[in-house]
Amino acid sequence: MLATLGSITAPLFVFGIVVFIHELGHFLAAKIVGVYAPIFSLGWGRRLVGFKRGETDYRLSMFPLGGFVRMASREDEAMAGIEGGGHMDLDAGAREERLADEKKAAGALWDEQAMVPFGPQPVPRERWLESQPILARLFIMSAGVIANILLAIVVSSGVYVGYGRSYVPAVVDSVVTGGPAAQAGLLAGDTIVRVDGVEIRAWAEVLDRVSAVTSGSIAVEVGRASGRASFTLEPTVADGVNPTTGAPRKVGRIGIAVRNAVVREEVGVGEAVVAGVETTWRMATSVVDVLKGLFSREVAMSNLGGPIEIARTSVAAAKGGAEMLWSLIAFLSLNIAIVNLVPIPVLDGGQMLVTIAEGIKGQALSMRTREWLARIGVFSVLLLIVLVTFNDIKRLVM
Numbered sequence: 001m002l003a004t005l006g007s008i009t010a011p012l013f014v015f016g017i018v019v020f021i022h023e024l025g026h027f028l029a030a031k032i033v034g035v036y037a038p039i040f041s042l043g044w045g046r047r048l049v050g051f052k053r054g055e056t057d058y059r060l061s062m063f064p065l066g067g068f069v070r071m072a073s074r075e076d077e078a079m080a081g082i083e084g085g086g087h088m089d090l091d092a093g094a095r096e097e098r099l100a101d102e103k104k105a106a107g108a109l110w111d112e113q114a115m116v117p118f119g120p121q122p123v124p125r126e127r128w129l130e131s132q133p134i135l136a137r138l139f140i141m142s143a144g145v146i147a148n149i150l151l152a153i154v155v156s157s158g159v160y161v162g163y164g165r166s167y168v169p170a171v172v173d174s175v176v177t178g179g180p181a182a183q184a185g186l187l188a189g190d191t192i193v194r195v196d197g198v199e200i201r202a203w204a205e206v207l208d209r210v211s212a213v214t215s216g217s218i219a220v221e222v223g224r225a226s227g228r229a230s231f232t233l234e235p236t237v238a239d240g241v242n243p244t245t246g247a248p249r250k251v252g253r254i255g256i257a258v259r260n261a262v263v264r265e266e267v268g269v270g271e272a273v274v275a276g277v278e279t280t281w282r283m284a285t286s287v288v289d290v291l292k293g294l295f296s297r298e299v300a301m302s303n304l305g306g307p308i309e310i311a312r313t314s315v316a317a318a319k320g321g322a323e324m325l326w327s328l329i330a331f332l333s334l335n336i337a338i339v340n341l342v343p344i345p346v347l348d349g350g351q352m353l354v355t356i357a358e359g360i361k362g363q364a365l366s367m368r369t370r371e372w373l374a375r376i377g378v379f380s381v382l383l384l385i386v387l388v389t390f391n392d393i394k395r396l397v398m
Contacts, residue, residue, distance in 0.1 A: 010318035011311035014325070016043075016064055018148065018333045022340070023067040025147025029140040031056075036072035036127040038117060043067060052109055057118070071140075072123045074130045134359040141352045148337035152283065155330040157276030163323045164264040165275065167202035171259040172222075179255020184231040186222060186256065193228070194221035203258040210235055213252040220254075242289075247298040283331055287338045301387060308392030345377030 020042055030037045036055065041047075043061035050059030061067075103110050106118050115121045125131055129140065170192040175182040192200050195209045196219050210218065217234045235252030242249050267275060293299030305313075310332065317324040341349040354373065358364050365373075 010314040010325070012064060014314040014317070014329055014332060015310055016067075018151070018329060018336055020067045021147050021151045021333065022144040022336060023069050025143035025145070026071075026140060027069040028147075029143030030069065030071055030129075033132055033136045033140060034127065035129050035132060035140065036115065036123050037069055038072075038115070039068075039070035041067050041069075052118070055115065055118075057109060072128045074128055130364065134355060137355050138352055141348050141355065145337045145340050145348055148333045148340075149280065149284075152280045152330040152334040152337070153273075153276050155276075155326050155333070156279045157273045159323055159326050159330070160267050160272035160275045160279075161269060164266045166262050166264045167204065168258060169261065169263055170200050170203045170206045171261070172256050173259035174257045176255035176257075179253075180233040180235055181254045181256045184220075184233045185229075186220070186231060187224065190222040190224050190229075192220060193223050195219070206258075210254055211240065211251040214250045218252075218254075242293075242298075247293060280330070280334060283334045284338060287335055291338070291342070302391055302394075304388045304391055305395075308389065309395065344380050345373040346381055347377070350377055 023040070027037055027040045038055060039057050039059065041050075041059045041061045043064035044067075045062035047057075047059045047061055050057055052058070102117055102120075109118045111119045113119060113121065115123050129137060132140075172181075172186060172188055172190045172192070174188050175186055192206050194200055195206060198205075198209070200206055200209075213235050214237050217232050219230065219232055221228060221230045233254050235254050237250050238253045240249055240251035241247065290299055290303075294301065294304075313328060314325075317328040340347050343353045344350045345354065350373070354365065354370070364370075
């Protein structure tokens with residue numbers, strides 16, 4: 001099943017569920033606040049199937065990639081125009097023609113007593129997004145990010161429940177002749193239990209602590225058949241890269257290779273939730289570090305991946321098993337959450353910034369200002385899409 005998923009639908013499944021959850025967050029927040037949200041769609045394009053419950057049409061659309069929520073807005077002519085905007089500026093014949101078009105588009109969902117787009121009734125002004133208090137609007141705009149963060153925590157916790165906690169024990173497989181470990185007396189088969197007095201269990205912990213030492217010495221305690229032994233080593237300095245940002249850096253090395261044996265341990269639900277939150281926090285920190293690195297130019301723009309890279313990684317994850325696939329979903333969900341907080345006008349962070357600015361100003365920004373902000377936002381996003389797609393294509397051909 002996973003092989004089939006990996007070769008056919010893995011990219012749609014991974015990206016689709018992450019974006020769908022993001023939009024679901026916006027939708028639920030809108031319903032809680034009272035904003036009219038007539039359409040919640042899984043996918044984009046023409047409606048394929050669905051059902052209408054209450055005032056909302058829950059639908060599956062032609063292109064099952066992500067989803068969207070339609071909310072009542074003063075800027076939506078079909079929503080607000082009947083109440084004094086575009087529709088009222090039309091003559092009677094034009095209004096009838098427009099109403100006929102809307103009725104045809106709604107099809108079987110048309111109801112003479114319903115509000116647009118499923119009926120001729122206007123949407124009350126108090127149901128518009130812009131009519132809500134500033135805190136309510138910020139809640140709606142941030143709800144997608146919150147939903148993605150919760151998805152990352154739930155999925156990460158679920159992975160721990162289903163597959164346990166996996167790690168590579170800090171067991172020395174071999175030592176490099178003449179290296180710091182060999183000179184100090186470490187042997188193959190030793191288990192590293194402490195580094196600079198800190199309890200060690202996994203090889204990743206040893207690597208993190210040793211890599212950070214580029215001058216001076218470290219104290220290493222190992223367990224062996226004859227008991228415990230302590231050593232003082234002076235790491236050599238080598239060229240490496242930051243595992244998060246990919247930026248070059250100097251790292252410490254002691255000249256040992258780890259025994260490649262993965263250990264899994266079961267964890268309870270409570271411990272899994274704690275581990276899921278900790279994993280989500282580490283992932284969030286790494287994403288923020290990359291963004292900071294982009295602005296400081298420590299991270300090259302060529303390191304960014306786009307839709308092709310996401311598709312390639314999704315296929316690889318699906319082939320690697322459900323654990324890898326769900327872990328990728330958690331990581332991508334957190335990426336989308338954090339990137340959406342970047343203050344670009346068309347992203348959630350930019351919309352929140354505009355809403356705060358309007359709250360401080362005491363009135364909505366002018367239409368001209370909003371148009372320019374939207375243009376800047378769209379241009380920025382399109383530029384980013386072109387850049388990451390170029391990076392993806394370059395990786396494929398090189």
